[in-house]
Amino acid sequence: MVAPFGRRNVLLALFAAASVLPAVANVYQLFIANLMLVYVLLAIGLNILVGYAGQLAFANAAMFGIGAYATGLLQVRLGCSFWLAFPAGALVAAAVGLAISLPALRLSGLYLALSTLAFAQATQWVFLHWESVTFGAGGFKTPPLSFAPLPIGKPLGLYYLSLALLVVLFQFAQNLVASRVGRAFVAVRDGEVAAQSLGVDLLRTKALAFGISGFYAGIAGGLYSAMLNFVAPEGFDLFQMVLQKSMIVVGGLGSITGSVLGAGLMIIVLEALRAFKGLQEIVFGVLLVGFVLFMRGGLVSVLKRHVRGWEEPLRLPQRAPPAAAPRALEAAAGGAEP
């Protein structure tokens, strides 16, 4: 069966376009493209935590910030090279993710959302007020990044580094969610009691999801700090969190490909509305509410329905069925079966 617009082909086409883009793009366009790659990483990590493992956490912007700060501060304060500070920063963010998963075992739903939101605000406060380490509200410049001995400039080098990392981490996530580990995430989301009764350890599974999303956010934060050569608190605030949430909701909760599409689309919307600062948040709010109300599966659910070859198993969190009497259901279903 020929499926020219199947998921694999679309992703390959996107990858090909991303690979040749620097040949035709100007400096600004390359910057935006790189920003997209960073946000795709963020969205994939967040989707694993929220869409697959079902943990309604609001700490991803903070972990993005922790990755950026750790990468920057390790260079500025300790004189590490970027090539050491960057992976170390990602590991710090992953460790923080693991640590905040501990309260998550006891909290769920709104309470988890509130406590992670509080954590995010506390992180913001630390960025702002622990001036002896973080340089406070003004932020700090990071050392210029050099790709020597490779003969390429920083924007181009960073772009291809981001693209390469994205390809690897995309494939990692795609493999993960279709494995024993990914199924355990979905099991925890869909029914904690049943998951436990089948031997799934809740604490380990949740901690793993938090750690993975922290790692992806940390990688994104390190790349982001290098893109800007500058780290400041305001990039990692609540709007950042809304932005990331809207990406996974628009793209499709419980879909890795959806994270790619959602992040790409939202960055385009963000840039298109760059001139109208107040409008950005309104449009985001409308998109978020609109998708939640009218298209719960996001873009991917539409593609899956209408495009042949879009075979990704969509892990959409299902709404509980209306409380119908089981007997009536059984009678209705039993009659129709052969």
Added chain:
Amino acid sequence: MSTALLSIRDVHLAFGGLKVLDGLNLEVKAGEIRGLIGPNGAGKTTLLNVICGLNRPQRGDVRLNGVSIVGRKPSAIARLGLGRTFQTSQLFRGMTVLENMMLGLHRRTRTGLISAGCNGRRRRSEERAMEAAARNALSFVGMADLAERPATALSFGQQRVIEIARTLISDPSVVLLDEPAVGLSANRLSELDALLRKIRDQKGVTLILIEHVIRLVMGVCDQVTVLSSGSAIADGPPAAVRNDPAVIEAYLGRELSARYQAS
């Protein structure tokens, strides 16, 4: 110590002032099918929750294969070989039937984060093995053609059967079934009856079954224990238990039971 596979000794559990389990004793031998019956509120489901670790008893001991399991996490007890199903359907709604079955093998598999993400050798071989085992288990319960369906697309009765199959797939030593027949139509009920007999005859698994449908209990169980007010009031083969005056009294009350015995 006895040779019981599962032994429950003097278990007490109260929620506030309400004594739900009150000095309960129960011994289940390997290979046995044990029915648990009793009036509503007798503590049957709470007993299952104590065994599988969802409720912790305030006093007493629960031993599986001679190992005390009181205070362990439900997932740890499950990994020791204890499976259970629930009164309401607990299939994972975001997965297909096949994937639900593969989750049943979670405790039998080892693929970790790195192998899973990098599609390592362990992931590939375990995924293959899990899928084959899941399809086998679906054939065993006669539902092989439902493998690719979303769990939400199944009828109530099908969900019940898949849940039982998902529990059995990892070859647990003991399976707790909480009212498997609840809400089933007469046709589905006889299918369930046949399935339980098939499981008993072919799998050799120890089953503990809470059930209100007495026909099912009497037909399938080797031993029946009657619970009332948190303790076991009778124990024995179905036919003997059925005519036990204490049991009749627990169900009908003293006055009615006297009339019933007189008639």
